[in-house]
Amino acid sequence: MLKAENLSFQIGQKTLIDDVSLTLLPGEFTMVLGPNGAGKSTLLKLLTGTETPKTGQIYYGDQPLPSIPLSTQARQKAVLSQLLSLPFDLSVNEVVMMGRYPYFDLNPTAQDTQIADHCLESVGMLSFKTRAFASLSGGEKQKIHLARVLAQLYRQPGDESVKYLFLDEPISALDIQYQHQILGLVRDLAAKNRVVFVIVHDINLALHYADNVILMDQGRIFAMGIPEQVLTVEAIETVFKIRPYFTTHPETGRRVMIW
Amino acid sequence: MKPPSLSPGQWYRLLAGLLVISIIAALRIGAVDLTFADINQILLNGSGLSDTAVDPISQGLFLQIRLPRVLLCATVGAGLSVSGVLMQALFRNPIVEPGLVGTSSGAALGAALVFVLGKNINWAFTDALGLFLLPCVAFVFAFGATLLVYRIASISGKVNVATMVLAGIAINALATGGTGFLSYIARDPQARSITFWNLGTFSGADWTQFAIVFPVTSVGILLSLRFTKALNVLILGEDEVRHLGYNIDRLKIQVLLLNTLLVAIGTAMVGVISFVGLVVPHLLRLLKTSDNRFLVISSALLGGSLLTLADTIARRLVAPAEFPIGVITAFVGAPVFIWLLVRNARSFQKGGFYA
Numbered sequence A: 001m002l003k004a005e006n007l008s009f010q011i012g013q014k015t016l017i018d019d020v021s022l023t024l025l026p027g028e029f030t031m032v033l034g035p036n037g038a039g040k041s042t043l044l045k046l047l048t049g050t051e052t053p054k055t056g057q058i059y060y061g062d063q064p065l066p067s068i069p070l071s072t073q074a075r076q077k078a079v080l081s082q083l084l085s086l087p088f089d090l091s092v093n094e095v096v097m098m099g100r101y102p103y104f105d106l107n108p109t110a111q112d113t114q115i116a117d118h119c120l121e122s123v124g125m126l127s128f129k130t131r132a133f134a135s136l137s138g139g140e141k142q143k144i145h146l147a148r149v150l151a152q153l154y155r156q157p158g159d160e161s162v163k164y165l166f167l168d169e170p171i172s173a174l175d176i177q178y179q180h181q182i183l184g185l186v187r188d189l190a191a192k193n194r195v196v197f198v199i200v201h202d203i204n205l206a207l208h209y210a211d212n213v214i215l216m217d218q219g220r221i222f223a224m225g226i227p228e229q230v231l232t233v234e235a236i237e238t239v240f241k242i243r244p245y246f247t248t249h250p251e252t253g254r255r256v257m258i259w
Numbered sequence B: 001m002k003p004p005s006l007s008p009g010q011w012y013r014l015l016a017g018l019l020v021i022s023i024i025a026a027l028r029i030g031a032v033d034l035t036f037a038d039i040n041q042i043l044l045n046g047s048g049l050s051d052t053a054v055d056p057i058s059q060g061l062f063l064q065i066r067l068p069r070v071l072l073c074a075t076v077g078a079g080l081s082v083s084g085v086l087m088q089a090l091f092r093n094p095i096v097e098p099g100l101v102g103t104s105s106g107a108a109l110g111a112a113l114v115f116v117l118g119k120n121i122n123w124a125f126t127d128a129l130g131l132f133l134l135p136c137v138a139f140v141f142a143f144g145a146t147l148l149v150y151r152i153a154s155i156s157g158k159v160n161v162a163t164m165v166l167a168g169i170a171i172n173a174l175a176t177g178g179t180g181f182l183s184y185i186a187r188d189p190q191a192r193s194i195t196f197w198n199l200g201t202f203s204g205a206d207w208t209q210f211a212i213v214f215p216v217t218s219v220g221i222l223l224s225l226r227f228t229k230a231l232n233v234l235i236l237g238e239d240e241v242r243h244l245g246y247n248i249d250r251l252k253i254q255v256l257l258l259n260t261l262l263v264a265i266g267t268a269m270v271g272v273i274s275f276v277g278l279v280v281p282h283l284l285r286l287l288k289t290s291d292n293r294f295l296v297i298s299s300a301l302l303g304g305s306l307l308t309l310a311d312t313i314a315r316r317l318v319a320p321a322e323f324p325i326g327v328i329t330a331f332v333g334a335p336v337f338i339w340l341l342v343r344n345a346r347s348f349q350k351g352g353f354y355a
Helices: A040-048 A070-076 A092-103 A110-122 A138-152 A176-191 A203-209 A233-240 B008-028 B036-046 B056-090 B103-120 B128-153 B161-185 B188-198 B207-234 B238-243 B248-270 B276-285 B292-317 B325-346
Strands: A002-011 A014-024 A029-033 A055-060 A077-080 A163-168 A194-199 A212-217 A220-225 A245-248 A255-258
Touching: A002 A040, A014 A040, A014 A055, A014 A220, A029 A040, A029 A176, A029 A203, A040 A077, A040 A163, A040 A194, A070 A077, A070 A092, A077 A138, A077 B238, A092 A110, A092 A138, A092 B207, A110 A138, A138 A163, A138 A176, A163 A176, A176 A194, A176 A203, A203 A255, A212 A233, A220 A233, B008 B036, B008 B056, B008 B292, B036 B056, B056 B207, B056 B248, B056 B276, B056 B292, B103 B128, B103 B161, B103 B188, B103 B248, B128 B161, B128 B248, B161 B188, B207 B238, B207 B248, B207 B292, B238 B248, B276 B292, B276 B325, B292 B325
Parallel strands: A029 A194, A029 A212, A077 A163, A163 A194
Antiparallel strands: A002 A014, A002 A055, A212 A220, A245 A255
């Protein structure tokens, strides 16, 4: 369980996060939505310890985040942020293997190699293993980084410890086939005792995949709960300044947003 | 260009072989060429296993001058190259080398200070304490200069390469000016040694210097290996270093300290040798890897070999006089670096070479 109490964060005079409290439960797929500049990425940075909140506390389980050693944190939580290009050549395999760094000393064990391959396989990129990372397309790079964080949180059979996964727009560069492949994968991960916190932009994806939705606006949580209740016509109109219409998917019967 | 597909282990063996061959060649060739038979006999005599008569001049030359010189040279080459790898990883930029970011000129200023002002301190050149004065002062100045450049370059939160290069130029100019001033106020012999020393020379090498440089460099290189994983993650970005369990602020300071240690200890003994720290890691990057574990080990081996060969040329070219080695590394290193620049600009190089 991840609990945040009364977080606030400022840069200069500008308040980016204003008194945010939330609880994330393992097994729940949480998606965060909101307009640009609403504070989604900043909230993710506070929750992962990348930035320190001005006020408020964050607990992983019952431990305050700052009291957990970084090396322990690295085995509990993984973060996929929006990454820029790399200054040096790396192979795909080298990038994925970095996800195993918290687990081995100087050289990877056979098990680490096996896990890295397994994670590449699960994002459908095993055949790219020896390619140069710089030669991949944006979407391919994103999948490799996803494989890296999967490798970081890989659990041996029998290990039931809670893991925390944070993804900042993991599917923004992917075509619709891979969007669904990756989100399906992440949803399965969430179901297995993981806290999953994903920033997305697509309201329909949230309606389809999320167990829990956080709608943010101007540094605050506008609404939080199950997607059906949070993503209402009024809420979306207030936050995104555009009036949506909902219809029903002809096959699944789920709500679908159009505008 | 298709990279040769050797495993890291095979590369290590290949480069270690090159290092051994360079050392043997350097031991043979010089102002006086020795035969293998002579060297063999001298080594046996020196280690007390035999006492067959050998030309005493050759024996003295070999044991007191050439052997420590060649070993010191290999050690300094290894240290400078590893420091180049560390700096490139830390600044996240492949054009960085110790000379560019102020480390070398800072060390040079510190050393010049000891040369000139140390004459007024009685114990500076006689005591055991004095032996460590030069490397210590060089270290302090080198660290100060590097830290200053790094701070200025990262003032906006992340390292800005343009600012870094400009700050490096400014700090280098300041340190060089300081060194120039010291050689101006120095009495003649000191001034000569400062000038020569600014170009680097192994002519003063002896066993004492080797005994100081070798352990420090070895420990430095072994410690560097400990940081290689974190430095690999730094390729992805500073936040990722943290997410994978390393303290980024501590890492930066530790790597800066380590780099300064490696550069300052060598520079304090043999002067400023440019381009080794830049060219050696770059040659290895041609193998299409940026894994710092591989780069640290292989740079140590290749850097040792190349500097030993450069010194052999310096000794042989105008024998019995000798050339400052810094001139040779600059004459060879600068064209190689320009070739790398052109090659990188042409090839499909994504990412931050000039970012």
